[in-house]
Amino acid sequence: MANSIKEQQDILTKLNIHVLNPMQEEAISVIDTTTNTILLSPTGTGKTLAFLLPIIKILDPECQDVQALIIVPSRELAIQIEQVVRSMGSGFKVNAVYGGRPMSKDKIEIKHVPAILIGTPGRIADHFSNDRFSKKSIKSLVLDEFDKSLEDGFELEMKDIIHQLPHINKRILTSATKSLEVPGFVRLDKPTTVNYLNQKVVSKLQVKIVKSVSKNKLPSLLELIDHLGNQNGIVFCNFRDSIEVVSRFLDKNKINHSCFSGGMEQKDRERSLIKFRNGTNQILVATDLASRGIDIPELKFVAHYEMPRASEEFTHRNGRAARVDSKGTAYILKVEDEELPIYVKTSKGVNISKKAVRKPQHWETLFISGGRKDKISKGDIAGLFFKQGKLSKDQLGTIELKQDCAFVAVPKSISEALVDSLNNSRLKKKKVRVIIL
Numbered sequence: 001m002a003n004s005i006k007e008q009q010d011i012l013t014k015l016n017i018h019v020l021n022p023m024q025e026e027a028i029s030v031i032d033t034t035t036n037t038i039l040l041s042p043t044g045t046g047k048t049l050a051f052l053l054p055i056i057k058i059l060d061p062e063c064q065d066v067q068a069l070i071i072v073p074s075r076e077l078a079i080q081i082e083q084v085v086r087s088m089g090s091g092f093k094v095n096a097v098y099g100g101r102p103m104s105k106d107k108i109e110i111k112h113v114p115a116i117l118i119g120t121p122g123r124i125a126d127h128f129s130n131d132r133f134s135k136k137s138i139k140s141l142v143l144d145e146f147d148k149s150l151e152d153g154f155e156l157e158m159k160d161i162i163h164q165l166p167h168i169n170k171r172i173l174t175s176a177t178k179s180l181e182v183p184g185f186v187r188l189d190k191p192t193t194v195n196y197l198n199q200k201v202v203s204k205l206q207v208k209i210v211k212s213v214s215k216n217k218l219p220s221l222l223e224l225i226d227h228l229g230n231q232n233g234i235v236f237c238n239f240r241d242s243i244e245v246v247s248r249f250l251d252k253n254k255i256n257h258s259c260f261s262g263g264m265e266q267k268d269r270e271r272s273l274i275k276f277r278n279g280t281n282q283i284l285v286a287t288d289l290a291s292r293g294i295d296i297p298e299l300k301f302v303a304h305y306e307m308p309r310a311s312e313e314f315t316h317r318n319g320r321a322a323r324v325d326s327k328g329t330a331y332i333l334k335v336e337d338e339e340l341p342i343y344v345k346t347s348k349g350v351n352i353s354k355k356a357v358r359k360p361q362h363w364e365t366l367f368i369s370g371g372r373k374d375k376i377s378k379g380d381i382a383g384l385f386f387k388q389g390k391l392s393k394d395q396l397g398t399i400e401l402k403q404d405c406a407f408v409a410v411p412k413s414i415s416e417a418l419v420d421s422l423n424n425s426r427l428k429k430k431k432v433r434v435i436i437l
């Protein structure tokens with residue numbers, strides 16, 4: 001990988017971004033010229049890019065140590081930021097470390113030390129306590145969604161980490177909420193605040209109420225999904241048990257869906273998101289863990305199967321539809337005599353009796369047992385599917401490349417034939433398994 005910093009416009013072109021928004025422009029300017037920055041902006045407005053661009057600009061290509069540390073509250077956010085950095089094509093190595101996967105994987109990946117390290121507090125603290133890399137060159141520190149890390153009880157780990165970083169000369173804290181109290185251990189002296197939370201943004205989100213005639217909301221949920229047709233969206237639940245109930249019901253009614261909650265293994269959560277992102281599954285049934293910090297495409301709707309306890313969670317959930325400039329709808333499933341929380345400002349009902357034409361599932365996801373560590377690229381995978389699999393360009397869906405495996409979306413109608421044709425093929429020097437996920 002070339003050790004050279006690309007110009008900002010080159011990076012934006014790689015990300016297919018034509019112009020930065022006002023928040024990003026201001027944040028980049030402030031971060032460039034100040035030591036300590038607090039960046040406040042709603043979910044989905046592009047805070048990740050706003051802090052990555054100025055950080056990458058000051059990295060030293062000659063340095064062989066970790067130079068920038070990004071601490072995040074969740075595994076999903078760590079993975080998402082890692083993917084963004086890779087997509088930027090900056091020439092700098094990046095790795096994400098987080099609980100829920102074998103420590104051996106972390107050790108293998110960071111043996112070749114990354115310039116940018118992203119991770120959850122517990123896992124980073126573990127690496128720090130075992131001195132798995134030098135900390136002397138870490139000069140940039142980002143605490144992304146800092147308030148969430150505190151809410152989740154990571155204060156002691158973050159305090160320990162920051163105490164071991166004496167050479168920090170750039171600190172960036174981000175949050176999507178106003179209630180941000182910064183503890184003294186962060187050493188955030190006289191920060192400059194970039195605050196876009198109070199900007200008057202005309203919301204393009206509609207909130208509508210779906211009335212359930214019985215206490216069992218499942219038939220109304222199915223009626224809503226039938227009404228929406230092939231639209232992609234999230235059905236939010238409060239509990240893992242609720243997710244299991246909804247999932248069994250959707251299975252029974254042949255609705256393709258993924259589940260996502262903190263009770264699932266990390267590998268299963270990642271694969272659920274992959275199948276949702278690439279179109280294999282139409283619906284994501286999730287807890288509030290999916291309300292922020294995960295990488296998913298723009299959605300047309302969210303449905304509140306169960307209402308959250310607080311207005312903040314309601315806002316974050318709704319932010320998954322109608323992000324930035326897009327339009328979307330939040331549906332509230334309500335039993336007839338149920339009282340809605342006071343933070344719900346609408347009583348507008350919706351008629352969902354009319355069914356949309358739902359097309360059959362088009363995509364299927366194939367698993368490939370080889371990834372970056374095998375020197376396999378997306379181009380290698382595409383070449384295999386085009387040449388040996390005889391696919392046309394419009395038949396090859398999203399390719400997601402991981403460290404030790406890859407996932408490819410292909411038409412469901414030919415997925416089994418592709419497995420027969422491609423299983424035990426060679427990619428670079430590795431014989432790979434190809435199976436339906």
